Amino acid sequence: MNPVLSNLITALARFLIFPGLLFAVPAAWFFLWVERKAVALMQERVGPPFMQPFWDFVKLLGKSTPPRPGIAGFIMRAWPLIAVGSAAGAVGLLPVLPASGGFEGDLILLLALLELPSICIIAAGFSSRSIFGEIGSAREAALSVSYNIVFLLAIVSIAASQHTFRLEDLAALPSSPLRWLGVVAILICLPAKLHINPFSLPNAEQEIYSGPMTEYAGPELAMWELAHGLEWVAATGLVATLVAPHIALAWGTTLLAGGLFVALSIAVVLLLSVLAAATARLAIDSSVRFYWQCTLIFAVLAISSALFVRFRS
Amino acid sequence: MKFWKRLMCTARRKSPWLFHMNAGSCNGCDIEIIAALAPRFDAEQLGVLLQGSPRHADILVVTGPVTKKAVGAVKTVYDQVCGPKAVVAIGSCPATTNVFIDSRTLDGPLDKHLPVDVFVPGCPPRPDAIVAGVVKAAVLLAERGDTPVKADVETVVIGDPEACTSCCESKPADGAEVQP
Numbered sequence: 001m002n003p004v005l006s007n008l009i010t011a012l013a014r015f016l017i018f019p020g021l022l023f024a025v026p027a028a029w030f031f032l033w034v035e036r037k038a039v040a041l042m043q044e045r046v047g048p049p050f051m052q053p054f055w056d057f058v059k060l061l062g063k064s065t066p067p068r069p070g071i072a073g074f075i076m077r078a079w080p081l082i083a084v085g086s087a088a089g090a091v092g093l094l095p096v097l098p099a100s101g102g103f104e105g106d107l108i109l110l111l112a113l114l115e116l117p118s119i120c121i122i123a124a125g126f127s128s129r130s131i132f133g134e135i136g137s138a139r140e141a142a143l144s145v146s147y148n149i150v151f152l153l154a155i156v157s158i159a160a161s162q163h164t165f166r167l168e169d170l171a172a173l174p175s176s177p178l179r180w181l182g183v184v185a186i187l188i189c190l191p192a193k194l195h196i197n198p199f200s201l202p203n204a205e206q207e208i209y210s211g212p213m214t215e216y217a218g219p220e221l222a223m224w225e226l227a228h229g230l231e232w233v234a235a236t237g238l239v240a241t242l243v244a245p246h247i248a249l250a251w252g253t254t255l256l257a258g259g260l261f262v263a264l265s266i267a268v269v270l271l272l273s274v275l276a277a278a279t280a281r282l283a284i285d286s287s288v289r290f291y292w293q294c295t296l297i298f299a300v301l302a303i304s305s306a307l308f309v310r311f312r313s
Numbered sequence: 314m315k316f317w318k319r320l321m322c323t324a325r326r327k328s329p330w331l332f333h334m335n336a337g338s339c340n341g342c343d344i345e346i347i348a349a350l351a352p353r354f355d356a357e358q359l360g361v362l363l364q365g366s367p368r369h370a371d372i373l374v375v376t377g378p379v380t381k382k383a384v385g386a387v388k389t390v391y392d393q394v395c396g397p398k399a400v401v402a403i404g405s406c407p408a409t410t411n412v413f414i415d416s417r418t419l420d421g422p423l424d425k426h427l428p429v430d431v432f433v434p435g436c437p438p439r440p441d442a443i444v445a446g447v448v449k450a451a452v453l454l455a456e457r458g459d460t461p462v463k464a465d466v467e468t469v470v471i472g473d474p475e476a477c478t479s480c481c482e483s484k485p486a487d488g489a490e491v492q493p
Contacts, residue, residue, distance in 0.1 A: 036357070046358040051327075055360060058324035059371070062459075064396045066368070132366075203365075210366040217368040217395040 011092075019237070020092035027262075028229025029053040031236070031269050035196070038273035053229065060222035066215075072127065079124040080216070080223035086116035087230035094237045095168040096261050102168045107159055110167065111152065114234055117227050118144050118193070121202065125212025136211025139284050140195075140202035146291035147192040147199075153299035154185035157306035158242065171241050178309065181302050183242050188295055190235055190272060192287070194228070198279040199287050207281075232269065240264035322455045325371070325397070328360040329451035332370035332394060336387050336423070338377030341437040342404035346374060349440035349447075356444050360451075367393040372450050375429075378406035378413045379421035391427050397457060399430040399450040403443060408432045432470045446471040 014020055032053040040047025068076055090113035093106055118140060125137030159165050161178040192199035203211035213224055240261050282290070333346055350356050350363055364370045367390050379387060391400070400423075405411040407423035423429055430453050433446035449469055 040355070040357060043352055045352045045355040047355075048357050048360060049327075052360055055324045055327040056330075058320055059328040062321045062324065062397075063371070066393075066395065205365040206363075208365075210364070210369060213369075214366045215368060221369055 015089060015092040019094055019096045021088050024088055024091040024230055024233050025226065027233045027265075028226060029057070031232040031265070032225070032229045034266060034269050035232070035273045035276070038270055039277040042274065042277035053225070057222050057225060060225070061219050063218035065218040065220060072129075076124065076127050076215075077220060079120045079127065080220050080227060083117040083120040083227035084223050084230065086113045086120075087227050087234055089113045090234035091230055091237060093167065094234070094241055095171050096237070096241075096258055102166055105165045106167050107155065107165045107170065110234075110238070111155060114193075114231070114238070115144075115148070117231055120227075121212045124216070125214075128212070128215035130209075130215045132209040132214045133212045135208050136202050136204070136214070139204075140212065142284060142288055143192055143199060143202060146288045147189045150185055150291055150295045150299040151189040151193070153296075153303045154182040154189070157299070157302040158182035160303070161306040161309050163310070167241060178302060178306055179242065181298070183239060185295070185299055185302060186239060186242070187268070187271070189291075190239070190268075191275060192291070193235055194231060194272065196272060197276040198282045200276075200281050201284055201287060204281060233265070236265040236268040236272075237261070239268050318458070322458070326451050326455040328362075329372050329447055329454070330362045330364045330370050331372050331374050331447065332364055332367045332390070334367075334373060334375045334387060334390050336375055336377035336383040336407065336421075337380035337419075338404070338406060342376035342406070345437045345440050346376070346403060346443055349443040354440045354444055356447065359444070359448055361444070361447055368395060370394050371398055371454060372447060373398065373400045373427075374403055374447070375400060375407050375423055375427075376403045378410040378416075378419050379423050379426065380418055381420045384420050384426060387423070388426060397454050397459060399454050400427050401431045401433060401446050401450050402429045403433050403446070404438055405434050405436045408434055411436060430469065434470060438471075442471050 016022060030053075033048065033050060036052065037047040068074075090110055093102070093110045093113070095102055122137045122141050122144070125133035125140070158179050159170065161176055162170055162173050164170055164173070191197070195202055201207075203213060208214075213221065216224060243264055333343070335343060346363075348354060350361070367373070371394075373391060373394050375387065377383065391398075402408055402423050406413065407421065407429070410416070410419055410421040413419055413421075420426075431446045431450045433442050435442060438446075446469075449471060453469070
């Protein structure tokens with residue numbers, strides 16, 4: 001077969017079937033449920049039933065939306081779709097199965113796709129022309145500038161110490177102490193990336209209504225919820241990729257690798273949910289100070305030692 | 314198509330999202346709404362979520378006897394909730410204006426301005442009555458489907474309507490269906 005065509009088919013299969021949309025959408029709902037249930041159990045509540053995120057999604061699809069005439073309305077409707085597309089693409093790039101393909105530099109594409117939903121949220125808040133949306137977007141922008149420095153430095157230090165920007169090679173290589181340092185730094189950034197406590201201030205519920213999502217209703221809101229769930233899958237999947245598959249490769253089987261990937265993702269979701277239930281929302285200045293003053297120094301240490309290791313070898 | 318309708322019906326019944334609107338309440342009913350969502354009664358096990366924005370909500374939960382200042386806000390927020398939607402009046406105040414009846418600062422009761430679907434009388438009502446009222450409103454939403462709200466909606470009273478009339482003169486609605 002034509003290699004371009006076969007590559008295209010593989011890429012489409014990964015985007016649409018596994019680990020893309022067909023797998024990732026139920027996984028997104030499941031992770032949203034795990035998060036809500038874990039928080040509920042921590043608060044000694046019963047929590048939502050298993051199918052709750054699915055019912056929420058269906059119900060939102062059936063609601064009406066306020067009329068949004070003109071180009072501004074079209075743009076406002078487009079942001080959640082772009083967010084869903086990019087988050088699903090990020091999930092599709094994850095090397096869940098051994099020998100699943102990929103290309104040199106797909107780590108960079110993954111980072112870009114992971115960043116797009118957050119840019120969409122910022123743009124959506126401003127294009128909704130609600131003051132609460134604008135406040136939420138400004139907070140999201142400030143937060144994004146803070147945690148992304150640490151997040152990117154951590155990933156670059158992992159990639160530089162392992163001499164590759166290809167996800168599959170990165171997953172297959174034996175781990176080093178630097179990689180664990182990077183994983184910890186990524187874990188510290190995830191609450192801000194996923195807008196959960198203590199960094200839930202962009203969409204601070206009740207405080208500024210719903211932040212950038214204030215004006216969104218019905219199917220558009222359903223798409224935002226889906227994008228948020230897919231972000232959960234992609235972000236926890238990235239951590240699972242960096243921690244797990246080389247262990248699974250040693251054990252050998254494809255099924256085991258997939259299962260271990262899912263189990264590790266759920267473990268990360270549980271960890272973040274416990275953190276969310278145990279903490280309260282920080283103000284914007286405390287959040288920004290946390291990333292710039294407390295965390296950045298470790299990220300700089302990680303990348304400088306990665307570069308040192310690289311030049312010495 | 315029929316399958317989709319049934320799925321949507323179930324989804325509406327199982328996922329009522331609330332927006333809480335204070336129309337001059339003394340905060341008594343507001344505390345009880347929070348109690349209904351808090352661990353002891355935990356309305357989230359029925360899918361109930363308190364939303365920050367009226368755009369996200371299905372059910373508008375109103376407390377208070379609707380002061381003159383609040384009339385405009387109540388109407389605006391009702392219009393901001395996207396359909397299909399329902400209104401639940403929590404406490405005796407929105408039903409009858411309660412002890413504030415004939416006050417010159419009021420423009421109540423609530424059903425003068427909005428089509429109220431469920432009344433939950435009490436001063437304040439118990440959290441379990443509030444949960445029952447919200448669930449009843451969700452069932453109404455599911456039954457009503459996509460048809461828009463009519464002016465003469467059938468109103469439902471949760472709990473004992475006499476509890477409401479013991480402290481004021483008028484009943485919430487004539488011929489209202491009483492849920493034991």
